[in-house]
Every structure is written in structure tokens, then in C-alpha cells.
Amino acid sequence: MGKTSASQGPGARPDPVRSFNRWKKKHSHKQSQKNQLRKQLKKPEWQVEREVISRLMQNYEKINVNEITRFSDFPLSKKTLKGLQEAQYRLVTEIQKQTIGLALQGKDVLGAAKTGSGKTLAFLVPVLEGLYRLQWTSTDGLGVLIISPTRELAYQTFEVLRKVGKNHDFSAGLIIGGKDLKHEAERINNINILVCTPGRLLQHMDETICFHATNLQMLVLDEADRILDMGFADTMNAIIENLPKKRQTLLFSATQTKSVKDLARLSLKNPEYVWVHEKAKYSTPATLEQNYIVCELPQKISVLYSFLRSHLKKKSIIFFSSCKEVQYLYRVFCRLRPGISILALHGRQQQMRRMEVYNEFVRKKAAVLFATDLAARGLDFPAVNWVLQFDCPEDANTYIHRAGRTARYKEDGEALLILLPSEEKGMVQQLLQKKVPVKEIKINPEKLTDVQKKLESFLAQDQDLKERAQRCFVSYIRSVYLMKDKEVFDVSKLPIPEYALSLGLAVAPRVRFLQRMQKQPNKELVVSQDNKVIEPRTLSLTNDEVEEFRAYFNEKMSILHKSGKIAEGTEYRLARGISDEEEEEKECEEEMEEKLGKTKGSQPQSVPSNTESQKNREVPVQFLDRDDDEEDDGLNADFLKVKRHNVFGLDLKENKTLQVGFVS
């Protein structure tokens, strides 16, 4: 019996190799048939997406604000939700909850909410969804315009857009000036979502031949109140004229002012008004503790120094009223070495430098940022513990914006306002009217260090610094002189010679406009030609005069804009009345940092290794000696103890000896 007979017999088993091959052939044939069928049936991707979109859109009408707690409760695309989740955004804030649904439904929205309440995502989510819904592609051109008042804010919005929109395929661009127009013009046409500043946008509309917004679907005006405060009303009108009438418009603002409502009337159609904190007891975040101190002008620098020495491990922003103050005091404080890293941010810096400073301050755990109101609105610096308003803000809205740089998104924060005795009554009244809960606290005189002598000696050795001190002096006086609210700002009440001394100057520089004013009859009744008694003139400008002045600059600005002769950033300086004569010298902050690095290098005990010394050189002033750090905790606790218990010791208003001490 051979093998063959056995395999061919009736009970024989089939050859497993042959039957596997047969099965395999049959299976792969079936598989290829199936694949072919699937290919025929498979819909194009766009079509599948279309179906998803129409399902999402059907759910728009069902959005119930009361049921929304997370972004995923909104009918949003997978791409947007993924971007939000990856950026750790899950729960919605009140303004997001109330506006996203309305914006998805295609309505125009005017949204107002406290600072730090999440307005950026409230418009970015609808922006992404709007274009997704239309299956927008790069060939469709410009679909969304987001207008921000400042370059910094535009940059920040652009960064958030990049983060949450990274799973979409749209192209986004940032057009804020600072680069040459031609460079931007070459790229502007391939952008679907454009984040920009008003001045630069209008310049492109006027000068870049291929730039057009005929396909525009959505316009977003962020920080609308600031756009208007900066004198961009005419620019905005001109921009809006260039946009298609059929579009959706979202307008966001932290404060509700008359001018915002005017802009809304001009740019929105039957808008939904969402003012989430309208009925709130306070207009500032509940997690923000707010206090003010009253202090004579010549003491302010020493108060600031003492404050910094007490908060060496904190992150603080100090607001000043002019660039020149920031420039001078930044340099002086670097030399004073309070023991913490100091940075400066103001409108006269080169754009690149502004970005560097912004990023550096964001990165640092403990640092102090000396800033003008450029940093006051919209900028989102994480984990800022303190906002100190060194100079009184122009009005309560500016106060709210400045203070809003801390206590953002449920975090704690503290705000301290320094007021001159002449500013106290008017400003506190305004703040209370605006529902800002501020309490007066006192300075602990034992914690004050007088730095005037040190400033004098710096200035004696450094002519450049002296000139900066003089410019700082003039610039501060001018800023008070130009303030609109004469109830709060009265230049005649400033102790001019003592202020000059406190800056380290031996004599007060001549201020032409002050001299002119002093020549005018002061507090005397003036008799007109027809023998009628006319109101006495005070040393300050009248409201009408200031208004006239501002109108003049706004007009000048818009003419310059139209003729393309203006560089961005200049507009704010003009609007604030800082003349061209005073054009700033070249920035030399790096040079200062380098100098400081070298000084440090000469202290071998604080430079243990090469790498460390290199690290140290990267920052202007960095914990220059260890004693400072050790002292920090005690000082800080003391400051807080005194503050919390409201027993700041000596009342400055009553005890003038302290003031004399500072000006002597």
C-alpha cells in the first residue's frame, strides 16, 4: 500500500497545502471584488464632511445656554474640539458660554465681559467654525479679519489661533507692521484668517493692489474700546467702508462706553448684546484684591523701590503714564539693583524688542515689567501676582484694564494704585461709580527706603542718564497737563521742584508750557471788554482746549495714515500729545543689560561657573546677591501683614515729616 492509494481512497483527507491555496485564491478574489465595490461606493471626503457639517448645523438651533458647561457641549467640529483639548481648554467661561452659540447661529454679537474672562476664545471658536462650515480653502482668499488695537495683542491672538486652530487647514497671517509693506503684500493674498492692527490694514487696503476683502465672511473687532481710545475711529470707518456689507461681525470689549456703542451701530446689524457682568456687584474679577495708597509725588520712586524689595519672588507689572518715565526709571532701577529681574515695555521700542520683552516676561516666574498703557489692555501675561499703577490712570476704564493684567481666569491677584493727594478724591469717586472696590491702605514707613541720594549720584556720573531724567520729568508733567479730567489731574498742584529732586535732578528743567501757563492770570477774575466778569483761568487746560488738542492730533494722524506717511505706533504717541520734536533716541536696552552683565562678572562670589554667568547675562538684573533673596520672605510677609490688617502705621496725609525726608 502505497501513499497514493491511501490519499485517493474514499475516507482519504484532502491535501492541506492544495486546499489552502485554493481557499486563498478564492478569498483574495472576493476581497478585490469587495474593494472595487467599496471604491465605487466611497464618497469624496468633502462630501462626507458636508454631511457632518449639516448635522452640526442642525444642532445650532438646539443650543441651550443653560446646559453648556464644556466646549464639547457645543456642536463643534472635531478639529476645533481637538485643538481646544490639546490646549487644555475644556470648561467654558461665562462669556464663551453666552456668545459662542449666538455666533454659531450667524448672529452679530457685541460681547462685553470683565478683563481676563476669556473673550479671545469666545470669538476664535466661531471664526474657525465659520470657515469650516463653508469648507473654506486657501483659494477662497480672505475669509475672516480680526482687528486688534495693538501689535502685541494681535500677536497674542494669533498665537492662540495657531494653538486652537492647528488641526484645521486654513492659513492664518499676522499683519501688524514692523516689516516692510512689500514683504507683507506678497503674502497677504494667501491668508484666510488675518489678524491685524487697524492702521496697517488700512494701509494695505489703500496701497496693496491685489489685496481685497470681497469674500470676507466675518469681521472681529477685539478690544473695541481701546481701538477707539487710541484714536482709530476714522480708520475704522474707512476700513468698514471697504468691507462687504453681507458679513457677520463680532465686537468684543472689556468696558461698555458710548464710543463702543457708536462703533457697534456702525458695524453690526441687529446685534445680540451680551454683557455677562452687567449685574455683577463689581466690575473687576472677584479674585482681585484692590487697594490704593496716597503718596506725595516726590516719594513715589522710593515707594516703588520699597515695593519691589518687598516682592522679590513675585511677578509684577508697574504702569507709568509715559514712555520716557519707563525709559528713565527702568535704567535707574537696573542700577539700584533691587534684586529682581526688571524689563521694560513701551511704544518707542522696536517691534522685535517688544516681542522679546513680552516673551521674556511670560517665561519668567519672578520679574517686574515697567510698562506704559501699551500693556494695559488685552495682553495675557500668565501668573502675574501684582499690578502697581505708579501713575494715576486716565480714567476708571484704564484702571480696570491695567488691573486686569492680574487675577486672570480664576487666578488670584493684587492691584495697588498710587494716588497723589490731589488725585485721590476724584479718582476714588470714579472707581466706586464704576463698581471697582478699592480700599485705602497705608505705607509702613519703616519699610520705606529713600533712594533719592542714590539717584543724584547716578546722575552726577552719567550725562545720558541725566538727560533721560530731564525728559522723564517733562514727559510726566506734560502727561498730567494733557489729562482730560481736571477734577483728578491738576498740574498746578504738583510740587514741581521737589519732583525734580526726587528724580535725582539738582534743578527742575524748564517746561515751556508751564511757564506760558504761569504767565496767564491765575485765579484772578478777568474783566472782559464789555466789563463782564469772566471765569478765572486755572493753570490747567480747559476740557475744550484738551479736546481741541486731541482732535487736532487725531486729524493729523488720519491725514498721515491716508497718505501712508505714518509709522505704526506713532499714532498713539500723537494721540497722547507727545510731539515729534521729542523723537526717541535709539533703544539701548541690550547695551544696559550687557553693562549689568559685566558688573556682575566683576563679583566673583556670585558667578560660580561659566554657564551660570552666561545665564545671568541674559537678563538685565537677576537676583544679584543671595542676601536679597534671603531677606525677601521676611520683607514680603511684613508688607502683607501690615497691608491685610490695614495698620500701615504712619498716615502720610497727617505726617508730613516723611515727605520732607524724601525731598531734602
Ligand SMILES: Nc1ncnc2c1ncn2[C@@H]1O[C@H](COP(=O)(O)OP(=O)(O)OP(=O)(O)O)[C@@H](O)[C@H]1O
Ligand atoms: N475656557 C477656558 N479654560 C481655561 N482657560 C481659559 C479659558 N478661556 C480663557 N482662558 C484663559 O484665561 C486667560 C484670559 O483669557 P483672555 O485673554 O481671552 O481674556 P480677555 O477676556 O480677552 O481679557 P482682556 O479683557 O484683559 O483682554 C488666558 O490665559 C486664557 O488662556
